Amino acid sequence: MEALNPGTVYLVGAGPGDPDLLTLRAARLIGKASLIVHDGLVDDAILAMARPDARLVSVAKSRSRHSMPQDQINALLIAEARAGHDVVRLKGGDPFIFGRGGEEAEDCRAAGIPVEIVPGISAAIGCAAEAQIPLTHRDASSAVTFVAGQCKGLTDQDWSGLAGVGRTLVIYMGVATANDIADKLMADGVSPGTPVAVLEKGTRHDSRAIRTILADLGGMVARENVKSPALIVVGDVVLRGNAHDRLAAFAAQLESFS
Template sequence: MNNFFKASVQVLPSALVKTPGAKKTGRHTPGDKTTGKVWLVGAGPGDAELLTLKALRAINNADIIFYDYLVSEDIRALFPSHIPAHYVGKAKNQHSIKQEDLNQLLVTQAQAGLNVCRIKGGDPFVFGRGGEELLELRSAGIDAEVIPGITSASGCSTYADIPLTHRGLSQGCTFVTGHAEKSLDVNWAALAQLNHTLVFYMGLTRADEIAAQLLAGGLAADTPVAIIENGCRKDQRDIISDLHDFPAAVVREQVQSPALIIVGEVVRMKAQLQAQIWQHSSAESLLLA
């Protein structure tokens, strides 16, 4: 964790009102009466090459950057060295800053005349609390813009050669968060009967509950399940199981966060869609013949 955020939350806003170094945006000088701007930026699921040009432009035009836990090392390496960048992420049971304090922090930084890049993993509006932050900024009259990012369900499933929808297998896809204070507030019976691909974000610690509830709702025990660890990163790992066994697979394979759980018949497509080594070898043989 960034040492900057080991200080108490109460002093964060005043501690973070900083004047950047030599960087100037041309729009304003930090400290003048002009209010800055906030970009809520989706960084995508991990691969730096999946950043949009608009996201990269916001990063380069910022006076200060606040980044989340899921913003990968490869993406952080693109942050200009002269722009202060501070970790404000939330891992399980490890929150560097309360959400309400972070919301206010974005406001105070913009009011101080800074251009702020608030960068999040995936997309800001898909389980990213971007709506909460934007509401606070709008209420304060701050100029703010949301820049979409590729959400983990799309990026990770594609990198795993698993389509989220496929004719004859699934005509819809439902995203579900596995994060909850106590039990998940989900209509499990309805979810099980949708005949959709189900994608669970932040569901590792809820694997037993997810499996039990979907089985009770009527999904077959042999329904295929993919667990994608570190999706869209160099160390991505795809673990294929079924609804009955996947909680045990999470433990057996020592799966670590970030990980995505995909439930549905589309998982069976992976074997057909993934690149085959023998195909490449055959092609090379033909070229050499």
């Protein structure tokens, strides 16, 4: 039976993984929620912050395999809210950065359901910060762009001008298409020697930041057996990150490709 007053759907950003990077608003909502609908990228340590009697509903997605299609997720949020329940929709990173939060908010509003957005630290910002890679830098990059490496297929996306000298490109969901991404960028004129970093499981206990050059991106992902979630950062800012000894080692690696 539909309640007289529908509940509110809270689209909450869970950040890149480390619970310490949650906003205070997000932490409070997670701690008091009776129903949490969460992505697979939300770390178990964050879910452990829920109260003991909370209902936790996983709607995890992976490449070509979704436990629940997006339209069914939207319908679930609406149905629960119409039943009078407040719903915390917990999403990795920020809800509006490749999180389909915009679609969920639109459907809820169209159904007359109140919606509140709680921003989170995006994966790009959080993971780059952990690796000490400044996405912008006065001496290296005055612009940064976020793109998806598998959104509607690479051939449908125009990345011209997004990577190269003075620019930083951050690619979400690009591990499985790393070879195609490198080919696409080099075909657009980006130098094969452009520094790249792959940030795997950023801010979590088993995170890795692996550096190479664009021409070696696909090979490095295969050699290192990189697993999702991972981001690819393309640009000279990669050389600015982390300690000087690691930069020296990376510089020597670049020389081996020249």
